[in-house]
Amino acid sequence: MSEPYKTAVIGDTASVSGFAALGLSVFRETEPERISKLINRLAANNFAVIYITEPAAALVGDTIKKYRSSPLPSIVLIPAIEGNTGDGMRALHEAVEKAVGSDILN
């Protein structure tokens, strides 16, 4: 094993500050271009897991899709402070639909 892998959290200040206490790398970004560049940079720099708030993820859907089929990093949607938008669950349903052909959950 080379370098140890790291974990990042991306989102607005209020939603992600708490994660700093756990020792995760926290990035406070709300601009689409900057988030997208940030994700690319993190992916190239040994970040294995990137947690991103749902509103932030909604801005950079294409960038997230790009990393969907590569083994690392794993990008996980988490609810922001405004509440849960259900985007994370929706991604799960999409995966089922892709694999099975129709959404058989529920």
Added chain:
Amino acid sequence: MARLNVNPTRMELSKLKKKLQSARRGHKLLKDKRDELMRQFMILIKENRQLRSEVEKAIGESNRYMAVAGSVMQREVLETALMLPKQEVELEVSEKNVMSVYIPVFSPKYRTDDTNDIYSYGTAFTSIDLDGAVSSLSEVFPKMIRLAEIEKACQLMADEIEKTRRRVNALEHIMIPDYEETIKYITMKLSENERSTTTSLMKVKDMVLKQSHDFN
């Protein structure tokens, strides 16, 4: 169904028969792979769903604490409190092979073992709600790591299942019928040729016999 564009020769026939055989074997193997992948996928997706709702609930709870903390404390104080974390998490990543899909496995390594090290601030100037927010996050963190792992696994497996399904379908509905049809065509053509050779031989024989009769 389209017949393949090949010459109707014995050579091609035996080649095609071999191809058909391996296509059938490949089809069977891929079908098994698809079924097994699907079974594993369904197990994972169930866990994924459960885990996601748990994690979302816990983060929601922490966010509520955070919102309260943010309202009773000044933003700067809140930021300063969380600015220099004592705890640090690193991940060790290994790979697991599920039906030739390589899925990552994460195991977190903490810098300190002390569970109280998540509180990077003194308690004198911070709200108790901040403690609540941080502690509920740290409680759910192992689940979040597992979620990252399993969500990635689900995505990768969904891709692989789709690919395998396409291959199975292509073999089942296009390649195998095409081969069968072409083999049938060549067999027919060859036996037709044989018959025509036989008849022309018979004809020649007749002619030769007739000639020899005339001479006598």
